[in-house]
Amino acid sequence: MRGRFRLFWLILAVLFAGMAGFACFFAMMYGSIYNRPDADPVETVTRFFDSVQARNYPEAYACLSDYASLGLENEPESAEAKAMYDALRGSYSYTLSGGSTVTGLEASQRVVLRALNLRMTENAVQQQVNGILEEMVTVMPASEVYDGNGGYLTSFTDAIYREALNRALQNTDALCSDTQLLIQLKYMDGTWKIVTDRSLMTALIGGEN
């Protein structure tokens, strides 16, 4: 009995020494092994979307694990795109759906992002085009409407599109849609950071839903 009792402790001691040795080896190979998440992933998600809404992009990018910039601070090239982007930025709203799930150094949080939908806007614009075309053809001189081949001038079609877009954007609420997002996060540098994925990026520019 006495001998067995000592053997048990010997095995336990060897086991713990082995684990300690493994930890040392692991640390040597991969650096520090201590990494305990102590922040709240929800805080990061909230900060990111609040910053995007406030157009504070450096703050928003600081919440990302894999991108230094998403280019949201840039201005679109065309006047129509600028109008569209302004409407898009003004339409952002979000709600957290349920609590966050933390597994080790990874976490996830469901978010419903409401934003102007590009596809719906395109459809709304398309519905306006023919009506505006009829109006403008009747009020504008032919020289500003047709080119030499009988086709429409580019300046004329651009004007039609601009007008159609303006009319469509007068009621942005009707053009907004909800996108369910599962935001993935990973713990790094002492805080939670968002792993940017395609669905998040697409939703931010009013894409698929």
Place this chain on the structure above:
Amino acid sequence: MREYDLEEILAEYAEDNIETALPEEEDILTEEEFTEPAAGLPYAEDNVVPEENDAQTARSDDAEVPAESAEDPDTQLTRVFKAPKPEKTEGRRVRRETESRREAAAQDEEAEEPKKKRRKKPKKESFGKKLGFGMLSLIFMVISLGVLAWTLQNVHPDTSKTTESSRSLGNTNLVSRLDTGLNNAKANALSDIAYIPKHYTIPEGETVAPRPQESGFGSVTPENAATVMDVIQLARDSGLLEGQDVIFNPNLNFEPNTNIQYYYDETILTIIWKELIDGNTVTCCEVKVADASQFRRKLVDDTFGSPRKLFATSIAASVNSVVAMNADFYMFRDFGIVVYDRELYRFSEDTYTGMYKKYNCTDTMFVTEEGDFLFWHRLQEATPDQMRAFIEENHILFSIAFGPILVENGALTPCDWYPAGEIDRGYSRAGIGQKDHLHYFYMSLNHSAQREARWTVNTFGERMYERGLQQAYCLDGGQTSEIVWRGAPFNYIDFGGEREVSDIMYFATAIPESGGTP
């Protein structure tokens, strides 16, 4: 020899035995008594051999000692000195004398008791102590298990030094993507009254390209090669070809019993075929893309240094390529300059072959964000910082480190020595060239079931040059040489089977699977 008084010795031994036999005396002994047995040690150490009759007596006495007593550790000292024992009568006499001496001594002690110092004899480990140690061990065990549980729950590897997190922070421009999407939305909205060319791009951060449309694929026999010209005309009409000539020609010496395959949509035209050159089967592929983002590089796991290797067909399928080809198999060797996702990953200034440095022992081909080839020649010097500056200034997306350069600025560049690819041996070869803006040509010479490929690098370069390329670069050959079309190798691969590799290059459609918007 030393002389001993036998009587005195026997008396001492008898006294020892008596003392150990007296239970009352075991617990508390005077200092003198406690040290008494030690005084007898010299006797044993002197190794005095007792007289024969004494020895016999000792044996008989031993026989009288109960086994239980013999096992008692407390009597060990006694047993050591048991051998030379006196006869019983003599022993009794000596015992009596000893007892009387002790009584006298005890009386003296009682008188001097206050002066004498008393000492406790070391006790055997008590049950209480054992229990104490046991409890202590239990506590430590519980603490250890607690620490282990806490560690498993809270301590995780610091991933900052792992290969996964060695990926640099990327940059993307969502507004540019929005611009593209709005342009296409406008084209759709005004489609009844005006034609607005759509523009598609694959975002730089995307690791997977859009899936090509099944309706875009086609296949014709060599006899019907002219049909392919109709597809080329479609590409020309849509503006995809930007007025450029094509390499494909319906009068080429096509390999019998092989079809000419193609893919066409608004963003990409790809034609792939096999032809006979010098009696060798050569696989050719011509690609014209609308946007530079459609010429892409893929490392396994999207991570430089990933030890995982896969068949080119698997990698190609994972990224939805229209057509994919082998590149440099960068994990197979450690030299050359490796750039991926605009980041410099490999640039070793260690010496290679005694005369070159690892980074410049080979020619390197860079691909810019405009889709152009840019060469870095072997022996061309740079520091890592200069190389990073070069990458930034030239907007380099990725590199291929194999070579040599076959054609540069429209001129053939023969090579007489090169550290990779066994250039002077007849061998299976692969290479890629740029004909024009976003217009590329891939050629591979492989063994076939009927014949073995036998081209040196310079011969291969000449064959590439004959296609009117502006730039051409040799890729890893041999069994690595492979072109993947619709999920399967299109060429015959050396030794009849695919080899697992670490990377590919590929061309993809830019048309989003969901349509025209982002």
